[in-house]
Amino acid sequence: MSPVSSARIRLLEAMIETIWERSYRAASVDAICERADVRKGSFYHFFKSKTALAAAALDHLWATHSKPALDEIFSPSRPPLARFERLIDYWYERAVECQRDHGRVLGCPYFSLGSETAAAEPELTAKVRKILDRYQGYLESALLEAKARGDIKIDSPAEAAACIFSLIEGCSTQARIHNDPERVRHFAGALERLIGAGIPSTTPATAAEL
Amino acid sequence: MSPVSSARIRLLEAMIETIWERSYRAASVDAICERADVRKGSFYHFFKSKTALAAAALDHLWATHSKPALDEIFSPSRPPLARFERLIDYWYERAVECQRDHGRVLGCPYFSLGSETAAAEPELTAKVRKILDRYQGYLESALLEAKARGDIKIDSPAEAAACIFSLIEGCSTQARIHNDPERVRHFAGALERLIGAGIPSTTPATAAEL
């Protein structure tokens, strides 16, 4: 049961890093093998295809990075609207980190991969869809809680969550295309407006809290 | 001067269609040649490289489709805020058309290509950036006009335009990934909120940060 070889993990991480830094296109089997320092035979010992590795890599990224980060950001101990503030900071910090460590703003690997492979890799795209939906679920439940507390006044938390998520991903992809972390920040003001517009005028303090 | 052959145009259109329907990755020289019914020698008679064709194809798409459409949508004869309504309809109609004609929602070819090639094709990405900026310029000048007329109350039309544009592109890419035209519609409500929040008559200016 215990893994006697780290090759599998190295392959997963080489794949996700390459997708993120370059693209799924650039993540050729040879390139992944070289980056992970694994020979091609071993690659196909662990994964039945390149697509299978990519799918496993998405799960691995979610489990090791995205989910823990989201669990912290959307912690129940934080007031629901404050979670969004924290989310904004998180995305911005990551964009700045990216540019420092990789020389480029890289955006969201799920979103880039989803867009790139939507018309070619249905299996992979289905996995991306599930992960994006799960991500959006964090936003939705925070909005639901905020609504229940009377912090905001919106009709459909699900639709609002979809909007906010699209705004985040849109800004993040703009940041990637323009290689400019400040583009991520753009959505901070807009988010305030999207949620803020639903705040009853009697409690303007909650808007400032955000 | 007059074009004695349509091969060049056929190549431009085959390239843009393939990028749009599949991806830049799928747009191999052989695939483009087959789609355009042009032999490989002719390809390299008209274009010095695949990248050069892609860049020319972006210009061609802008000149023949995007610019005319935007000039109509953002016509000075239309009230500034009505232009946004028209823009929403345009994006939604296109998504529905896509699914009918191509079997898939395809999103924005500039945005998809930009995200895909951002870290690999600087020349192409620069062209994408210029086109996206020009697109955003239409939004910005409409917001400026709306502000001058007192229709909305925003601090920075430039930043607001960037937000709205990211929202549009984000929703559109979601629609591509989920192959669901309704995802494009999501931003209609949000857009109303983003702009509407600045309309003095309807909302008592809760968040004027933007």
Added chain:
DNA sequence: GCTTGACTTGACCGAACAGTCAATTCATTG
């Protein structure tokens, strides 16, 4: 020390990749 099965290796395959090129067709114009 023998078996077992996870892991590793590097050579190999056919297809697809971007790009080259010499030879040829074709429409225009002097």
Added chain:
DNA sequence: CAATGAATTGACTGTTCGGTCAAGTCAAGC
């Protein structure tokens, strides 16, 4: 008609692609 240059053709190059495979190495359990 002859000349010219744009346009076309298909065979070719060297490389990279995803994937296969036979022949191993190696550590643990009997």
